[in-house]
Amino acid sequence: MDLEYGERYEAFRKEVRAFLEASKPEEPLAWKDRLAWLSLQIEHGYWARTIPKEYGGYGAEPDLLETVIMDEEFNRAGVARGMMAQGPSMLVPTLLAHGTEEQKRRWIGPTLRGDVMWCQGYSEPGAGSDLASLQTSATEDGDDFVINGQKIWTSTADKSQMIFVLVRTEPDAKKHAGISYILAPMDTPGIEVQPLRTMTGSLGENSFNQVFFSDVRVPKANVVGKRGEGWKIANTTLKHERSSLNANAEGTWLRLKRLMEKETANGVPALASPVYRDRLMRLQARALTMKHHGMRMLTCSLKNESPGVAGLVVKLQNCQLSFDMAALAIDVMGELGVLYEHSKYERELGFWQAYSMFSLGLIIGGGTAQIQKNIISERGLGLPREPKPAKA
C-alpha cells in the first residue's frame, strides 16, 4: 500500500494547477472560444497528450498517473478537460489501432480540436444486446459501398459532421464475421436523422436520434481495418466506452450532502431527519467503496495486470449508485422533488430528476445491467453460457 504519487508527479500536478489558474476560461463559453480553449489544452499537453504529433496531438509517452492527475486538477478547477464526445473517446483510439495512415492524418487532429464531431452508428431497432445480429447492409458497387438500413440510440447525430457505423458487408458470412466498420459524412445524400426524444425531456444531457440510410454511397476507402473485421474493431471501441463510464461518485455524494444541509421541511433540514441521514450515510459507504475500488483498478492498470472479475463489476455498481443517490435527493425535496422543466420552485435547475433519468439510461446503455451480469458470471466466475434453444 502506497498512496503517494511521488515527487515527479506532484511537480506535474503543480504545473497543471498553475496552467489552470492562469488560463481557465469563464463558463459558459461560446463555441468558438471552446474550440480555442481545446487547442490551448493540446498545445500544453493537457488534452490529446499521448496522441502522436503528426496526427495533431502533443506526443507525450502514455502515463496513466499523469492522466489521473490532469483529471483530478481539472475537476478541482471545475472545468472539463478536453471534450467528452464519441469522436475523441471512441473513434480516435480505434483509428490509432486500426486506421490507415491516411485516415489517421485526415481525421484525428480535427476530431481532437473539435472541428469535426462524430456520432456512433451501432445499435439497431432489432440489434440491441445482441448487437452482432445487426442488419444494416453495405453492398459493393464499383469503388463504393451502398448502405441501407436504420440505426438507433445515435447520440449527437443531429450535431455531427461524421458517423462511424457498423454495416454488414458479407451477407453470407457468420454473423460476427460479416460486419465492417466504415466512416461516412452525415451530409451524404440518403442519410436522414430523426430526433428520438427520451424520458429526460428538455433537460437531457444527450440528444438521441435515429439515423436512416437509403442508398447511401460511401467510398470503400472509408472502411477502417479489414472488410469483415468490424466486430473485432468495434470491440476495441466498446472497451473504451466502458472504461469511460467512470462516475465521480464522491463528488455526487458531496453535492447530495450539501442539498440535505440546506433543503428544509417544517423548518428542519433534511439532514436532521434520522431516516434520511441513515440513507445518506449508507450511500457514503457505497461511494467510498467505489472510490477505493477505482484506486485498486488504477493500480492494476499501472502494473499492467488484469483486475479479473473485480474489473467487470465496476459499470454495474457505479451506475446503480448514481441512480440511488439521485433517488435520495429527490426524496428529501418531498413534493418539490418532482418539479421539472424549469418550474417555479425547482431546485438546482432540475439537476436531480435529470440525473436520475440519465443514470437509468446508463444502467441500460453500453451493455444493460443484465448483460453485465451475464458477462460477470461467465467471464468472471466461469459459469457456463446458457445453451441455445434447439431449432424447432
Add this chain to the structure above:
Amino acid sequence: MDFGLSEDQLLLEETVRGFLADQVPITRVRELRDEEYPNDRALWQDLAELGVAGILVPEEHGGSALTLLDAALVSQSLGHAVTPAPFLASAVMAPVALRTLGGEETGAWLGAIAGGEAVFGVALTETFSIREGAGVALDGGVLRGKAMMALDALGADHILVAIGDDRLAMIRGDASGLQTNRLTTIDATRCTSELALDGVEPEAVFDGAADAISRMLDAGRIALAADSLGACESMIEQAVAYAQERKQFDRVIGSFQAVKHMCSEMIAELEPARSLLWYAAHSFDALPDEAPLMACHALAHTAEIGREIASVSTQVHGGIGWTDEQNLHFWFKRIGVARHLLGGPEFLRERAAELQGLALAS
C-alpha cells in the same frame, strides 16, 4: 502509487489459509462447536507459532509488529474458514489497547499475547450500547456490575473491561467475584459471554483511556468486517461451485440466467467491499484521522452486503443449503452475529454522521 497487497501480504494470507485448510477443516469446526470453550487452546498455540497471535505486538515484546491491514488479512482468512479462535479480542483489540496505553506494566501482557500462552478477552459493549442495565463501576478499588457480549472472555486469562467510556481495567479471567457466563448465540464459532462482577479486584486500572477504547473499537470493527468479508467470500465460492455441478432440467443450474445473476450480484458487492476494507485497514496505521469513519463504514457496509450474500448463496443451494449437514449455516451464522457486534449498521452510520458533524438534532 500502489493500492493493493504486497508480496509479503499475499504470502501471509496464503500461509494462514493453507494452515487452516489443513488443520481446521469444517469437520474440525463441527467438533469444536460442541466444546465448552470453542476457542481451542492447542489450535491457538499453533496459530501463535505461525505469528498470528503477535501480529500487532511490537517486536521488543516478541511480536511481528505488522499493520492492521496484515491483521485484517488474517481475520479474513479465519472468517473464510469459520475458525473458532480468539483473534479479534486477543490478537487485535487487546494489543491495540496495550500499545496505545503504553507504560511498563503493559509489556509483559503484550509478550504473553505474542507467545499465545495467554488469551485476552475484551468487554466494551457498554461504551456504545447499554442494555439489561449493564455497566461496570469502580467502587472502593473493586469492580461491580455487568458487561454484556464480552468477546473471547470465556476461558480467557485476562479481560480488558471498560469502566464508563474513558477508563479500562485489566482483570484476571479467574478473579474471585467474577462470573463469566456464556451467552449462546446462533454462531457456535465465536465466543460471547456476560461478565458478572461482584467486588472484582482489578490487576490494573487505566484512567484517561478514551483514546485506547476508541482505537480498540476502530481496529476491532475493521478486523470484524474482514472476518465477515472472508466468510462472504467462502459462501460465494461454495455457491458458484454448487451451481457448476448441480443439475436440474438436464442442465447445470449455473447455466440458468436467474442463478447466474444471483452469483454476479454477490461478487459485484464483494469485490468493491474488499477495496473499502483495504483502505480502512490501511488508514488505521497510515491515516489515523480517517480511521474512525472508515472503520464505521467498513463494518456497516460489510454487514449490509453480508446479510444479502449469506441469504442468496444459501438460496443458490436450494433445500440442501438449509440443512445442518451441508455446513453452509456456519458461515451464515458467523456473518449474522458479526453484524451486531461492536455496533450494528444503523448505529455505525449514525456514528459516521457524528464524526463528520452531520448528525444535526431533529
